[in-house]
Amino acid sequence: MTIEARQAGETAKEYAYRIIKENIITLELEPGSTLNxxxxxxxxxxxxxxxxxxxxxxxxxxDIIEIFPQRGMRIALIDTDIVQEVRFLRMTLEKAMVELACDMAQEADFVWLEENLTLQEFYLKNNLIQKLLELDNALHRKLFTICRKDLIYRMSQGLSIHYDRVRNMEATAIHGHKTVEDHRNLVKAIRDKDKELAKRIMEEHLDRWLMNEQTLRNEYPQYFKS
Known part of the structure; x- marks a missing residue:
């Protein structure tokens, strides 16, 4: 496990939750592994x-953790049905966010987005995948902030752990240049107020894991539920 320092004001439960969740997403706690x-x-x-x-x-x-009374606990294997369900949720929400962002984004938002994209390109060039994923998450969250929908974002994050695991696998097994290219094109479409293009880019972006599913299964067969 990767252990980060406890943050100021973070309760013991919040700290444990953050560390366990992050290690599940990054596959430090592998699907199917026992949890003690x-x-x-x-x-x-x-x-x-x-x-x-x-x-x-x-x-x-x-349900990312399975608990077996008197026998212990384990990290759930990747269930593609659940991943698809979470993808549907994200698709519904984030296509709506990019449409709203075309009307609501201000110049200060574009400054933030351009800085994020520049850093994404730097981390991609230097193969710093975890840093790239952190910026990816931050960009998607920023769309909700631009649209003043932070509460909806927070409410959706519990289930997103299933989708985030396969995103992490995809970024590790398959070079992430398409992800950064998607983000760059998405920001341009929002700046141009092209709602239909922005929604189409988001749909293609969130569908990329489907195109790479067999590659991921071949690379990590032990992680998937049959």
Whole structure:
């Protein structure tokens, strides 16, 4: 597991939740691997109770963790039906966001987006995949912020963990230049107020994992539910 420092004001439960979730998304906690709350509590330096509470929260909001009474816990295998369901949710929300952003984005927003894109291109060039994914997430969140829909974004994040895992796999196994190119084209369409083009780019962008599904299955067969 990758352990980051506890943030100011972060409760023990929030800290455990963030660390476990991030390690699931980055596949440090691999699909199908066992999960031991006592070991995690020792690794991140907090008591077992908030770790257990964080695990239960992840289980309840996304079923990303499977709990077997008296037998232990494990990280759920990748279920493509669930990934498709989450993709549908994101597609519905984010196509609506880019359409709204065409009307609502201000010059300061475009300055932020251009800075983000420049950094994405830098991290892609230097093969810093995790940094690239962080910026990818930040750009998608920014669309909700531009449209003043931050609450909707936060509400959707529980289920997104299923989709984020395959995005991480895709970025690792397949060079991410298409992702950055999509983002660049999307920002241009928003600036040009071309709503139909922006929606089409977002749809193609969120569908890329489908085009690469067999490649991912071949690369990581042990991660997928049959």
């Amino acid at each position: 709350d006592m070991e995690i509590s020792q690794m991140i330096g907090i008591s077992r109770t908030p770790v257990r509470e964080a695990i239960i929260k992840l289980k309840e909001e996304s």
